[in-house]
Amino acid sequence: MAYDVVVIGSGPGGYVCAIKAAQLGLKVAVVEKRETFGGTCLNIGCIPSKALLHASEMFAEAGHSFDTLGVEIPAPKLNLGKMMAHKDTTVSANVGGIAFLFKKNKIDTFRGTGKVVAAGKVAVAGEDGKTQEIETKNIVIATGSDVAGIPGVEVDIDEKVIVSSTGALALDKVPQNLVVVGGGVIGLELGSVWARLGAKVTVVEFLDTILGGMDGEVAKQFQRMLGKQGFTFKLGSKVTGVTKAKKGASVTFEPVNPAKGSGDAETVEADVVLIATGRKPYTEGLGLKEAGVEMDERGRVKTDGHLRTNVPGIYAIGDVVAGPMLAHKAEDEGVAVAEIIAGQAGHVNYEVIPGVVYTSPEVASVGKTEEELKKAGIAYKSGKFPFTANGRARAMQHTDGFVKVLADKETDRVLGVHIVGFGAGEMIHEAAVLMEFGGSSEDLARTCHAHPTMSEAVKEAALATFAKPIHI
Numbered sequence: 409m410a411y412d413v414v415v416i417g418s419g420p421g422g423y424v425c426a427i428k429a430a431q432l433g434l435k436v437a438v439v440e441k442r443e444t445f446g447g448t449c450l451n452i453g454c455i456p457s458k459a460l461l462h463a464s465e466m467f468a469e470a471g472h473s474f475d476t477l478g479v480e481i482p483a484p485k486l487n488l489g490k491m492m493a494h495k496d497t498t499v500s501a502n503v504g505g506i507a508f509l510f511k512k513n514k515i516d517t518f519r520g521t522g523k524v525v526a527a528g529k530v531a532v533a534g535e536d537g538k539t540q541e542i543e544t545k546n547i548v549i550a551t552g553s554d555v556a557g558i559p560g561v562e563v564d565i566d567e568k569v570i571v572s573s574t575g576a577l578a579l580d581k582v583p584q585n586l587v588v589v590g591g592g593v594i595g596l597e598l599g600s601v602w603a604r605l606g607a608k609v610t611v612v613e614f615l616d617t618i619l620g621g622m623d624g625e626v627a628k629q630f631q632r633m634l635g636k637q638g639f640t641f642k643l644g645s646k647v648t649g650v651t652k653a654k655k656g657a658s659v660t661f662e663p664v665n666p667a668k669g670s671g672d673a674e675t676v677e678a679d680v681v682l683i684a685t686g687r688k689p690y691t692e693g694l695g696l697k698e699a700g701v702e703m704d705e706r707g708r709v710k711t712d713g714h715l716r717t718n719v720p721g722i723y724a725i726g727d728v729v730a731g732p733m734l735a736h737k738a739e740d741e742g743v744a745v746a747e748i749i750a751g752q753a754g755h756v757n758y759e760v761i762p763g764v765v766y767t768s769p770e771v772a773s774v775g776k777t778e779e780e781l782k783k784a785g786i787a788y789k790s791g792k793f794p795f796t797a798n799g800r801a802r803a804m805q806h807t808d809g810f811v812k813v814l815a816d817k818e819t820d821r822v823l824g825v826h827i828v829g830f831g832a833g834e835m836i837h838e839a840a841v842l843m844e845f846g847g848s849s850e851d852l853a854r855t856c857h858a859h860p861t862m863s864e865a866v867k868e869a870a871l872a873t874f875a876k877p878i879h880i
């Protein structure tokens with residue numbers, strides 16, 4: 409039977425695309441080589457990491473914060489096996505949910521490795537060695553990404569001592585010393601999990617800042633907060649070797665800019681080393697070259713503004729194409745492609761894609777950073793409001809951090825909002841909605857916000873771009 413759409417990969421890009429296409433009346437099939445649906449995000453990414461982040465945060469709070477609230481309990485005891493079971497149950501429920509949604513939407517599923525034979529033809533190689541061919545009017549490549557190594561350094565990731573994020577989500581004991589190579593989102597989130605459970609965490613980062621690409625002021629303040637939580641940072645450091653020892657492993661690094669640093673190479677020992685230097689698009693075995701699909705210089709599938717590849721009838725979405733490697737970006741592209749294939753006007757607004765770091769406190773951002781605005785020569789106003797001046801934050805003992813609103817100097821249109829603080833990942837969405845509608849900081853400041861909420865800090869920061877905030 410010929411399909412309207414065959415989606416290769418069932419991550420947030422692929423499964424959302426398949427469901428949306430089915431909802432629009434198209435005949436859809438999904439090809440997935442993993443045992444369960446949901447891709448990186450549900451199996452070994454967003455969902456298991458958030459399960460462990462939440463559980464470890466509860467552990468840390470029970471240990472540090474309850475007493476001053478008048479809740480006296482004995483020192484909490486870690487049951488790592490139970491914590492991992494919570495993570496596994498969360499993952500199972502989520503991946504099972506996708507299987508249910510596929511059935512509900514009458515989407516056919518093929519288990520095996522998909523290969524693009526040509527436009528209109530996908531071959532699926534099953535584990536039994538048998539290959540079957542599926543005919544389809546359209547193909548959507550949603551094969552995601554895989555762990556990238558350290559450029560120029562050979563690293564033997566065994567997922568026990570030298571681990572990627574996948575191994576770091578499944579350690580069977582808390583390492584005494586954990587070295588994280590890479591101070592990006594994944595490294596800091598997983599570093600936080602193990603730091604809260606008792607590991608001494610050292611982050612080695614090539615750049616002079618953590619969270620490269622985030623607003624500089626936010627990144628700096630956040631680094632100080634992590635420092636207070638016991639993190640050690642080796643910034644501006646280029647890793648030259650990661651070596652397994654009899655017990656644990658060692659990481660050797662040298663200053664990226666010897667004039668700035670001590671100039672000497674340094675080696676740190678660890679029980680576990682987490683390689684968190686980013687991810688690369690995954691196109692192995694897909695046959696794209698043979699099918700004539702163009703790739704860019706970074707190995708990503710090249711697409712136009714409508715997520716079409718250069719071969720008619722073949723589309724690509726998610727981590728395998730350009731743009732931020734985020735689940736919600738992949739999902740929105742999935743919806744857009746389904747709509748485009750169904751003859752509608754699918755579209756993704758890349759200017760308004762929130763980014764969240766699910767640490768404690770959280771960091772969230774949408775739109776332009778100050779550095780980007782300066783570089784683009786855009787005149788802007790900045791308004792800031794600290795959570796120390798927010799009543800709800802005080803009541804909850806979550807006064808760390810601030811909200812920063814950046815608005816166009818001439819038009820007052822909000823160009824970027826950056827939050828570091830408890831619940832930042834939820835608060836950022838009022839800014840995203842405002843920006844989607846082209847709203848101004850005055851619109852934000854004049855919108856009635858419930859009291860007492862952390863979100864009042866967003867309103868006050870908006871107010872601070874053109875007038876005086878009330879509570880400071």
Ligand code: FAD
Pocket residue numbers: 416417418419420421422439440441442446447448449450452453454455457520521522523550551552553573574594690692693694725726727728733734735736737738766
């Ligand atoms: P994927 O989710 O990678 O799915 C691709 C699927 O395609 C996989 O299941 C793969 O098995 C399958 N596949 C590949 N090749 C073939 C083939 N030839 N045939 C059949 N199937 C194939 N993002 C967020 O937005 N928020 C977070 O909190 C977050 N946390 C993360 C934490 C970690 C530890 C990691 C690693 C990532 C995290 N991400 C997060 C990123 C997020 O997981 C990705 O951006 C997202 O999964 C990309 O979705 P995708 O559909 O493009 O690809």
